[in-house]
Amino acid sequence: MQLRTWARVVCCLCALAYASLLCAQAAPWIPSFRLMGAQQGLSNSAVDALVRDQQGVVWMATEDGLIQHAGRGFKTFRHADTAWLPGNSIQALHVDANNRLWISVMGHGVVRLDADRIHAQHFDTHVHSKLVDVWAIQDDGDDVWFGTANDGLLRMNLRTRRIQTYLNATSDSPAGREKIVALLRRAPGDIWVATAAGLFRWRQGQMSIIDLPIGQADDVVYSLAQDAHQVWIGTASGVFSLSNDNRVAVPTWSAAFARPNAAIKIESAGSGQLWIATQRGLKRIEHNQSREVRMEGAMHGKPVRALYRQADGALWATAPGIGLAYLRPNWKDVTQLRALPAKGDGLASVEYRAIAEARDQGWWLAGLDGVLEQVSAEGQVLTRVSGIAKAVRPKAVLASDQGVVWLAGRDELLRIQDGRVRAVFDANARFDALPDASLGELRDAGLGRFWLSFPGWGVQLRDAQGRVLRTVQNAPDAPIGLQSIDALPGGDVFAVVEGRLHHLTQASDAFVPLLTTSVQDLDAVAIASPTQIWAHAPSGLYEFERRHGIWSLKRTLPAETKWRDLEAKGFRVGSDGHVWLATTRGLFVFGENGTRVFDVSNGLSNQQLLAGSLAVSTSSNVAAAAAENGVVMQFLSSAQGVDAEWPRLAPAQIFARANGRWRALNTDGARFIAPADSAEIRIQMHAIAYDDPDAVHYKMRVQGLDRDWIDLGGTYERILSGLGPGRYRINLRAVDGRGRATDIQTIQFELKPHWWQTSWFKLCMCLLLLCLTAGAIWAVVKRAHRRRELKLAREHAQQHAAASSAKSTFLATFGHEIRTPMTGVMGMAELLATTALSQQQMQRVNSIRKSSEHLLRIVDDALDLARIEAGKLDFVAKPFEVRALLEEIAEWATPLSLRKGVQFVFSCDETGVECVSGDVVRIRQVLMNLVGNALKFTAQGTVTLSHRAIERDLHLFCVDDTGPGMRPEQCQRVFERFEQADGALTAHRHGGSGLGLAISAELVKGMGGRLSVESVPGVGSRFSVELPLPQTDRPMPVPTVVTHRRTPHTFDVLLVEDDDAVADVLSALIMQAGHRVTHVLNGLHALVHLSGGHFDVAVLDLDLPAINGFDLARQMRNSGFTGAMLAVSAHANANAESDARQAGFSRFLRKPIRGVDLLDAIESALLDLTEQRAAIDYGKVRFAP
Known part of the structure; x- marks a missing residue:
């Protein structure tokens, strides 16, 4: 009796073990890895070792550096950019109990990187020569074991740095035991050593060998x-x-x-x-x-x-x-079945349209191109059906308990048994033909029977041989819009018709609404039990139950964001009560513990599931579905026991941007310190989450700045700008794709204030404000005083401007009024000099002339000075020959020097310089003034005028004399106005106004040059003039007209002058030359005389009463006067000569006028007029050689 009991127990245990084995084999286990390579940022594909530290960071050893991976991206450490890494070839890695990373660098020893991953310590070959090639590392308390390539096993004590050697090569030891391949710490003080010559174990201070059983x-x-x-x-x-x-x-x-x-x-x-x-x-x-x-x-x-x-x-x-x-x-939750070309037994179709559970094991997969195969959970093809036409487009597949497989195409129904097609039903079949409508779904009705749905036509019930048992067809005027059906083994059918739930019983012949007020917009139905039905709509899930024969809505699950407004591609209820929903956004499983989603975040290669491809196992918690890329996926609904690692936040980093550059902030142990010039603060956080790193989103809250958490989404950094100085506390958190949040990480940082934001500066500013207030009161009083001073200054300035204007007016009037009578004085002296005079009378006439010339120079200097002060001194650059200028000055100075008994010498540098461009009038004025002064102050000796070209366009003129010389203080003020060497004494001895050198200096400065003096008392002085005179071409020769008529010797001259004295002088000078003169006082008389007589020359004063000389000249030309016209004026206006030529005057003379100048002007004007007429009459023009 006891034996039978034990036998029964053993049999039960064997049966349970076998059943568990079958279930285990039925569960999918094919792992699907996520690969990361160069496209994801991995710098080297040949990884030799990898470890994971206590923070969850993965470290990889390669021949080209150390690689770090923390969920997103890769960071490579190399010797070139990492100070603590002595080389790039990494051989071994190890993380000790204190989270320190040990790194073996080939040929460079071992590096220990502290837990902060900032500080490092290098144990190089100087510590121990055998550390040069380490293959394995293992820590054990205060000891660290190193397995080397050829030098045995090393144990280093971290406190004493003492190193002991074990398993080194000896003469009697087996070859290879010094090559340490791997190390394992089984317990404290228990180290296992794998070598190239056996297995060793260090325990209780002894090294022993372990016998290998194989x-x-x-x-x-x-x-x-x-x-x-x-x-x-x-x-x-x-x-x-x-x-x-x-x-x-x-x-x-x-x-x-x-x-x-x-x-x-x-x-x-x-x-x-x-x-x-x-x-x-x-x-x-x-x-x-x-x-x-x-x-x-x-x-x-x-x-x-x-x-x-x-x-x-x-x-x-x-x-x-x-x-x-x-x-x-949780890799077992999802298995993706793919083709295995290396094994030759993979899936055959490029796309599967229908899936059904196989009654023995695995799934039936119906694909394109006539593919129907039975596949195990491991992806092995168990049965492949032949004889299916490639044109069959599968819509549904169903496996019955009798071993029959039904395949519904678009227009045909195939009965398959024992791997072959046994019957084909279509619209043309002789018996049990299909209606002329498109097939929809297949549902098991028990006892080998099944239901077929035809959207828009109706449903059929068929037996195991395919014979039609029952047909429910809609009336022609009331089409049945079938969207989804499901059936009970007893024969009842539940269907979604026109968006509402309907019921077909065995006794009825038509679908009737399940509820009087049914839920709208349904698109799928699934039966959980004879008393429980689930339905799907885009708005959610609806559960119906039957009590006392009456169906009612039990509960509603509103659609969440992830599965709202989705169409059901498949809808089933498993044997464990889980509800499966296939959509284009993945597969959703609803159960008592909530909703679970299978999508790309779970490793799916494609989450767009195909309609009609969802199948659920009736004996386990496994489902299968097909995607558009030809992959068949298996899902586990109850694999919730895997306690996946919770995401965590790596220590945050803070960067500050100053002067356009970002740099990491240092910490003082409690907080990060940001300098005062930080324009922006960047906080970077990183979640260590590997399952779906792209689905992680980050949150941040700056206390005192943010009212609530700021959701940054997938952005793992935040930039804060415009922060004021102070201390800040920041809370950080990350949430992974499954909604799991990390612990809150709190960091603090301090933004240092600028010096002007510190307390001591504010105190100083307060003191300064008090001082400014007192200063403002003082300033108000001072301002009133200053306003009075400014008012006086403006009045003085106005008075000065008025005085300056009056002075300019006075000088102009003065010049005019002086020059006009001077014409009479100098003219009368000149006329007297031509008469028979005694010697004493001639001396008196010469004295009158010299005094007049001296007075004229004073007047000219005063007028030039007025022009300089008014800024109206113009310079006219014309080509001229330097030597000709010096010869002209020498011709003027030589008689003066002979009268004083002084020798005058001049020299000219003619090396490549013939003609230059400059204002020759002003240059002549300056040089004649300097030469005149030199002759004036030199009693005996020599006065020299020299010229030298310093550069191509820079010339130097020097006037040297052997006069009395000047002291340095005299040289400093000699160019000041109204200043002379010895002041009044010089003026008394030599005369002069003291304006000549001042005006000369201003003229030289205006022409861009420089006037300087060098003098030695008792030796002499040198005045140097540097002028920029660009070299230019020689001026074109003036054409000479040859005429064949003789020029008359006597001319008729019309003189228009309102001053009688000047008129007498000019008339006498002209008549003295043998010409006839007619004098009138104003322009009207001149026009009258012109109308009644003939005149060769007209001499007009520009300052006439009633009608001025310019207007008179125009009227004379308009009235037909063709003779020469000469303009005479006492004004010092610089534009007077150009204005006179525009008015038609041939020559311009400025008062006082010498007789020779007047006669030369008349002769030259008449000569020009005669030559022009000759050129017109005869056309004989030639140029003088």
Whole structure:
């Protein structure tokens, strides 16, 4: 009896074990990795090692630097831009118990990067020469173990820095044990050492060897891993385990991991599940079976060099040819079935339109091009049906309990059994033909029966052979707009018709509304039980229940943002009560614990699911659906037990922008310090979340500035501008795609004030304000005083301006009034000199003439000075020859020097300089003034006038004398107005007004030059004139007219002058030359004489009463006068000569006038007139040579 009882127990246990095995095999497990390579910013695809620190940051070792990854992007550290990294070839990485990162750099020792990731310490070969090539690192309290490539095992004490060596090569040791491949700390003081010649263990201060149960005792040990119960060892001969009680276990699959497929890295997932990185790819051990893990896009059959499993089940691995691969912790929730071209048994269709649950295992997949295949949960094709036409466009597929598969196309229905098409029903079938309508859905009705829906036509019930059992067709005038149906095994059908829920019973022959006031706009229905129905609308989900034979609305689930306004592509209820909704935004699962979403954030390659492709298992919590890219996905609704790692925030960074550049802020331990010139503050935060880093959104709140949290979305930084000085507290938080929020991170920073914003400055400003107030009161009083002074100053200025204007008027009038009588004085003296006089009379006449000339020079100097003060001194640049100018001055100065007994000498630099451009009149005036002064003050000796070209366009004129000379203080004031060397004494001895040198200096300055003096008392003086005189071409020769008639000797001259004395002088001078003169007092008399007589020359005074000389000249020309006209004026106006020529005058003479000048002017004017007439009459013109 007891034996039977035990037998029953054993049988039950075996049955349960077998059932659990079947369920486990039925559950999808195909992992789908997210690959990251160069397109994602990974700088090197050959990753040799990877670790994850306590903050969740992943570190990778490559031959070209150290790479950091924290969920978004990659950062590469290289020797060129990182001071603490001595080289780029990284061999090993390790994170110790204090979260310090140990880095082995080939040829440069080991670097320890502190937990703040700022400070580092370098243990180079100077500490120990054997640290040059470290392959493995392991910490153990105060000790750090280093496994080297050729120098054995090193243990360094961090306190004493003492290093001990173990397993070094000796003569009697097996070759290879000095090559340390891997290290494992099983417990404090318990270190496992994998070498190229066996496995060793350090425990209780002793090193011992562990016998290998497989292969040779000195086999290469590649990897070590541990879980709570055992240590896994990967060797060249396979993989075995050693339990905590030292029992050895060799799995049945161990030999599969012998070299050349040795286990490089092992990660235990518990319960006998392992991830193994081998020399030929990645493997997974589950249920004591080895399965190959493929990474779509990575190179197949290549070594996976690094592996790391997180506590939540997420897996990191190297992807050959790509870089890095990441597997989500809930990777079993979604499985994507794809073609496996390397194995040759992958999915066959490019797109699947319909999916149904297979009654034995897996799914039936109906695709394009006549593809119908049964696929297991692992993606293996179990059955592939042949004989289906490629033109069949699958709409629905259904598998019955009798092993029959029904495939509904657009216009045909296929019955399939044992992998072959057994019958085809269409509109032309002889028996049980389909109606002339498009097929819709297939629903199981039990006992091998099934319902077919025809939108716009009706429904049919058929048996296992395809015979029509029942037809419900709509009336022609009342079309049934079927959108979705579902059926109970008993034969009742629930359908969505025209957006409302309808019911078809076994006894009725038409669909009737389920409720009198049904919900509108429904598009799908799914049966949970005979008393529970779910329906979907874009506005939400609706649950209906049946009580006492009456259906009613039980509850409503309003649509959330993610699934609002969506059309149902598939709608089913699983055996566990979960409601499945397939949409273009992914798959939604509704249950007691809330809503779960499967979309691209869960690793789906495409979230746009196809209509009619959703199928739900009746025996498990698995569903399947197809997407547009030809991928079939399996979903687990109840895989909620995975406790995925919660996202966390990495320490925030603060940057300040000053002078256009951003720089990171330093901290004093409590807060960040920002300088006063910070125009903007940038806060950067980073969430360490790997499942869906792009779905993370960030929040920030600046206390005192923000009323509530500011949602930054996917932007992980915020720039604050316009902040005033002070201390600020900032709260940071991140929320991942599943709505999980990180802990609040609080940072503080202080913005230093500018010096003008400090307290001491404000105190100083207050004091300054008091001072300014007192100063303002004083200023008001001062201002009143200043206003009075300004008023007086304006009055003085007005008086000065009036005086200046009066002075200018006086000088002009003075010049006119002086020059006019001077004409009489000098003219009478000249006339007297031509008469028979005694010697005494002649001396008196000469004295009159000299006094008149002296008085004239004084008047000219005064007028020039007035022009200078008024700014009306004009300069006219004309070409002239320097030598001709000097000869003219020498001709004037030589007689003067002979009369004084002084020698006059001049010289001219003719090296390449013939003709220059400048105001020759003003230059002559300056040089004659300087030469005249030199002759005046030189009693004996020599006066020299010299010229020298300093540069091409710069000339120097020097006047040297051997006079008395001047002292330095006299030289300083000699160019001042009304100043002479010895003041009144000089004026008394030599005469003069003291204006000549002052005017000369002003003239030279106006022409852009410089006048200077050098003098030595008792030796003489030198006056130097530097003038810019551009070199120019020689002026064109004046044409000479040859005439054949003889010029008359006697002329008729009309003199118009209102001053009798001047008229007498001018008449006498003209008549003295043998000419006839007619004198009139004004213009009217002149016009009268012109009308009654003939005149060769007219001499007109410009300052006539009634009609001035300019107007008179125009009227004379208009009345037909063709003779020469000479203008005479006493005004010093600079424009008088040009105005006279425009008025028609041939010559212009300024009073006082000498007789020779008057006669020369008359002769030359008549000569010009005669030559013009001759040229017109005879046309014989030639130029003088």
